[in-house]
Amino acid sequence: MSWALMTGQFGWGSIDEGWRKGPWTAEEDKLLIEYVRVHGEGRWNSVARLAGLRRNGKSCRLRWVNYLRPDLKRGQITPHEESIILEMHARWGNRWSTIARSLPGRTDNEIKNYWRTHFKKKTKPSPDNSSDHKTKARLLKRQQFQQQQLLQQQQQQLLQQQQQEEQEELQYLNQFDMKRIMSLLGETAQKSAPELPYVPQLRQEMATAVSYPNTTEEQQQSALFYPAIDGNVTGSGSDTSNEVEVLWDGLWNLDDINGNLGATSKVWLYSLATPFC
DNA sequence: AAATCAGACAACCGCGTGTTC
DNA sequence: CGAACACGCGGTTGTCTGATT
Numbered sequence: 001m002s003w004a005l006m007t008g009q010f011g012w013g014s015i016d017e018g019w020r021k022g023p024w025t026a027e028e029d030k031l032l033i034e035y036v037r038v039h040g041e042g043r044w045n046s047v048a049r050l051a052g053l054r055r056n057g058k059s060c061r062l063r064w065v066n067y068l069r070p071d072l073k074r075g076q077i078t079p080h081e082e083s084i085i086l087e088m089h090a091r092w093g094n095r096w097s098t099i100a101r102s103l104p105g106r107t108d109n110e111i112k113n114y115w116r117t118h119f120k121k122k123t124k125p126s127p128d129n130s131s132d133h134k135t136k137a138r139l140l141k142r143q144q145f146q147q148q149q150l151l152q153q154q155q156q157q158l159l160q161q162q163q164q165e166e167q168e169e170l171q172y173l174n175q176f177d178m179k180r181i182m183s184l185l186g187e188t189a190q191k192s193a194p195e196l197p198y199v200p201q202l203r204q205e206m207a208t209a210v211s212y213p214n215t216t217e218e219q220q221q222s223a224l225f226y227p228a229i230d231g232n233v234t235g236s237g238s239d240t241s242n243e244v245e246v247l248w249d250g251l252w253n254l255d256d257i258n259g260n261l262g263a264t265s266k267v268w269l270y271s272l273a274t275p276f277c
Numbered sequence: 278a279a280a281t282c283a284g285a286c287a288a289c290c291g292c293g294t295g296t297t298c
Numbered sequence: 299c300g301a302a303c304a305c306g307c308g309g310t311t312g313t314c315t316g317a318t319t
Contacts, residue, residue, distance in 0.1 A: 023287075023313090045304065057304075062288065065306095097307060108307070113286055 020054040024063055028053055032060055033068055066109045073105025077114050085111055086119070 020028075035051035041064065044057030053060065077085070081103055088099040096108035096115075103111065 021289075042305085058290090058306095059288080061305075066287075094308065109287080112308075117284055117286090 018054065019056045019059070021059070028055065029063070029068060032064060036064060066107045071105055072107070077106070081106065085115065089115065
């Protein structure tokens, strides 16, 4: 018998100063969901009074944020998400909520747990006979430094590759814009659909905004393929949505904002991604 | 088959910060 | 301006579950 079943069936949990503690029951979940549906998120301390729950505000908020929220992404952390976690952790450290903001549908708690079980151990120095904590600390620090160096190296390589691609994109984009302007100015309607630029979000937007009769849906979809950070190709056929993937692409290159003003398409993507962060 | 261990995850706790009165 | 309250965050704990011995 599963824990959820047991708690749901028998209503386990302790009472502390009038507040229930421990695992949530299905009935409590229902009450909380109903409360949020009617009153919205926030005012967590009113939940007990308004929803008839014997839970404190903290507990309610936690349950909602980590488990009941409808936009939560269920299932295992994907390799792509994992690489984002690694990257963000290298940058932000244990700022789980910050990291979580870059992974829509994932909670800070989830990421924190994932990190602890998957990476925490790996960063620990290998056990040796020395009880010298300073030595261990130094070793740990060096390992972390090396890990960071490695990450930076990888980023650098990626950056160079992307900058090269961006140059090509921009050239392409300019050509494309001219064509569009010309066509909008009443020139002869284009008989063949112009090739959309590489920028995935841009392509999607334009494909939506402009009708291209000779472009099949399949062709438009295939335009959304782009290399993922781990070298694999992520396509529209993956279980994550293209829009989300696009956001990642933008988030991966935040450094570009300061360093590469020429990358207008990127900057544009950032502005698109910002509301989700 | 039973015992042990490690991974996974939900939930709690303490603290810091922002907001309201 | 300061106290009280609400909220969010990060650390930690407790328990289940599946794998291994």
